[in-house]
Amino acid sequence: MRASLQGQPDKAQLKSLALPERVQPRLEGASRAKNTGKRSRAPGGASLSGVVSGGGVVITIPVPGRKRSVFSLRTRQPAWPPSPQSEAPRMKIWSSEHVFGHPWDTVIKAAMRKYPNPMNPSVVGVDVLDRSLDNEGRLHSHRLLSTEWGLPSIVKAILGTNRTITYIKEHSVVDPMEKKMVLCSTNITLTNLVSVDERLVYTPHPENPEQTVLTQEAIITVKGVSLSSYLETLMASSISSNARKGWDAIEWTIQHSESALS
Numbered sequence: 001m002r003a004s005l006q007g008q009p010d011k012a013q014l015k016s017l018a019l020p021e022r023v024q025p026r027l028e029g030a031s032r033a034k035n036t037g038k039r040s041r042a043p044g045g046a047s048l049s050g051v052v053s054g055g056g057v058v059i060t061i062p063v064p065g066r067k068r069s070v071f072s073l074r075t076r077q078p079a080w081p082p083s084p085q086s087e088a089p090r091m092k093i094w095s096s097e098h099v100f101g102h103p104w105d106t107v108i109k110a111a112m113r114k115y116p117n118p119m120n121p122s123v124v125g126v127d128v129l130d131r132s133l134d135n136e137g138r139l140h141s142h143r144l145l146s147t148e149w150g151l152p153s154i155v156k157a158i159l160g161t162n163r164t165i166t167y168i169k170e171h172s173v174v175d176p177m178e179k180k181m182v183l184c185s186t187n188i189t190l191t192n193l194v195s196v197d198e199r200l201v202y203t204p205h206p207e208n209p210e211q212t213v214l215t216q217e218a219i220i221t222v223k224g225v226s227l228s229s230y231l232e233t234l235m236a237s238s239i240s241s242n243a244r245k246g247w248d249a250i251e252w253t254i255q256h257s258e259s260a261l262s
Contacts, residue, residue: 091219091220092236094220094236094240095216095217096215097213097215098213098214098216099205099212099213099214100212100250101210101211102211103204104179104212106212107214107254108174108202111181112141112174113253114249114250117253118252119246119249120245120246121148122149123145125145126143128141128143139176140172141170141171141172141174142169143170144168145170146165149163149164160193163189167188167189168187168188169185170184171184171185179203179204180201180202180203181201183200184197184200193222194220194222196220196221196239197218200215202214214247216243218239220232
């Protein structure tokens with residue numbers, strides 16, 4: 001049963017609703033998107049097309065010589081007002097899709113051992129905490145990543161920290177029967193100021209088994225600091241840049257694996 005409030009609710013109404021402490025973000029479907037019809041030219045002659053959806057923009061970037069990549073960026077306030085003690089955390093949702101020109105098995109092997117690589121020098125350490133097989137033959141891996149978070153001085157001042165090394169916990173599940181890999185990660189440092197929750201899914205291309213589709217999504221939550229919109233945009237830009245580096249790192253790993261075998 002859904003309750004709706006008119007005007008300012010009193011304490012009795014609030015208590016009766018038993019609202020959850022945290023409202024989970026909800027992604028809007030592509031069916032609600034509205035094509036802007038606008039196109040522009042990017043450096044190098046790439047064609048950009050925009051689609052507005054759910055308070056954000058989806059950008060398709062067909063770059064000559066590379067597989068199709070799609071990015072989207074949305075900003076969302078939580079659905080319920082914050083408590084009087086703190087400002088509502090802001091959320092920005094970033095997502096992308098990329099197609100590798102390699103079979104799923106090849107891409108997964110490269111994704112599992114892509115560190116270290118010259119494209120991601122910010123990742124300075126990878127520790128495998130646990131790795132096991134479940135009863136269905138799926139491989140579960142828990143890893144701890146140590147990264148150098150290269151934030152500008154002004155951002156460090158806003159966050160009130162001089163920390164440069166951050167730690168990220170990562171859990172991946174590889175299902176060889178279904179041919180699907182799901183990787184989820186979240187930062188475990190500076191969580192009182194900002195949280196970045198990422199989810200990556202690798203699956204075979206539905207029309208071409210010699211290709212692999214990677215879909216990525218990140219939810220950035222900035223908590224109670226000034227210039228939160230600026231921080232959201234900066235974090236989304238950093239994630240987008242790191243995603244491209246991650247794709248290149250997988251390609252680099254595949255090429256070096258093939259050259260080592262030849």
